[in-house]
Amino acid sequence: MKFSVEALANFVGGVAEGNTSDEIFGLAEYDKGKSGEITFVVDKKKYEEALKTEVSAIIVPHDFDFRGKTLIRVDDPKFAIARIAELFNPYQEVGFKGISDKAYIGNNVNLGKNVTIMPFASIQDNVKIGDNAVIFSGVFIGYNSIIGNNVVLKSNVVIYPGTTIGDNVIIHAGSVVGSDGFGYVDKEGTHYKIPHIGKVVIEDNVEIGANTCIDRAFIGETIIGKGTKIDNLVQIAHNVKIGKNTIIVSQAGIAGSTEIGNNVIIAGQAGIVDHSKIGDNVVIMAKAGVEDKEVPPNKILLGIPARDALEQKRIFVAETKLPELLKRVKEIEDKSKYDISTKDKSTEG
Numbered sequence: 001m002k003f004s005v006e007a008l009a010n011f012v013g014g015v016a017e018g019n020t021s022d023e024i025f026g027l028a029e030y031d032k033g034k035s036g037e038i039t040f041v042v043d044k045k046k047y048e049e050a051l052k053t054e055v056s057a058i059i060v061p062h063d064f065d066f067r068g069k070t071l072i073r074v075d076d077p078k079f080a081i082a083r084i085a086e087l088f089n090p091y092q093e094v095g096f097k098g099i100s101d102k103a104y105i106g107n108n109v110n111l112g113k114n115v116t117i118m119p120f121a122s123i124q125d126n127v128k129i130g131d132n133a134v135i136f137s138g139v140f141i142g143y144n145s146i147i148g149n150n151v152v153l154k155s156n157v158v159i160y161p162g163t164t165i166g167d168n169v170i171i172h173a174g175s176v177v178g179s180d181g182f183g184y185v186d187k188e189g190t191h192y193k194i195p196h197i198g199k200v201v202i203e204d205n206v207e208i209g210a211n212t213c214i215d216r217a218f219i220g221e222t223i224i225g226k227g228t229k230i231d232n233l234v235q236i237a238h239n240v241k242i243g244k245n246t247i248i249v250s251q252a253g254i255a256g257s258t259e260i261g262n263n264v265i266i267a268g269q270a271g272i273v274d275h276s277k278i279g280d281n282v283v284i285m286a287k288a289g290v291e292d293k294e295v296p297p298n299k300i301l302l303g304i305p306a307r308d309a310l311e312q313k314r315i316f317v318a319e320t321k322l323p324e325l326l327k328r329v330k331e332i333e334d335k336s337k338y339d340i341s342t343k344d345k346s347t348e349g
Contacts, residue, residue, distance in 0.1 A: 001025075001088060005057045008038065009072045011087070012080040014059070018070030022056050026088055027081070030058075038072075040081040059084075094118075094134055103135075112149065130167065142178070148204070160216060166204035172232070174211040177202065181215040181238025181256060194218060196238055203227075209234065209250070218256075225262070243280070261297065285309060 002023045009016035028037035030046045033055020040059035041047045050058050050069075057070040059077045074080040086092075094116060099105070102119035109123050112131035117123065121139045129135070130149035139153045142161030149167045153159070157171050160178025171177065183194035198217025202224045208214070209232035214222060217239045224230070225243045231250040236242070240254050243262035248254075252266045255274035260266070264278055267286040272278065276290060279297030284290060289304040303312040 012083050014072040014074035016072050017066055028055055040077040042077050162199045165202045168205045170207045172210040175208050176213045178216045
């Protein structure tokens, strides 16, 4: 597949300058471009590196100088290259199309138009699957589940019974949606299992990375809000409710019955205690441990336990001074002991 620079500029709403008829065959990293490829930069330092390569075109902000290399000027280079990447994506074609005779499809399954179900997928009874859905090999969809339009379930995804998934959702390989919540009652020295009889609801335009687990609610619903993006290896416990357009990065863990607002960012390896309420636009930085039951909107949290980021940074700075402070305290103690000893000897004399 190939496109002219001018065609790509028109596609992303940009302005082309230079050899606009040159043909582009693929994308390149900013410092490794070859003839026939296009790249992008957002800062001047990387622009200088890109100019040294053989790349045919560079996507840049509007205020970058023309230096002989063909450019596409846009408002947002990252968004532009993301759209162009869609044109060259070699992985969007699934190869197999249609419904394999090696897939198991139960009774009263309602399939929309243009659905693909690959070999060895298992669709249980009373499942509804929307138009243009793609179900890869090894996927299990439990009974009474609803799968929306344009959903992609990659290999070995497990959807437990009674799950609802909206439109345009992507779930990557190995993820589990709707498993039992981790809930027990201590009774006479044993851990009595609490049956989790609720469900999981995943709203439209959500993407879930590989090997992520989302637990079913005890009663009611675990909800992943519209437009939320979840990385690989994330744990979301029972009855958690996540708002719209939230980002959750790898290895984060959210304990049961926590409410997360809209446009929240939860960075890698962050943890949130159960029954917390996190306001809109909160940023929880990497490895932070949130113990507060209520976090107001627009806060930035850092550290263990998580505090206001500026306060925590001051604490970090203070901690670096502890060895010197301990040394000074010891010197003061030693001097004090010497002074007392000298005074005692003087008194004895």
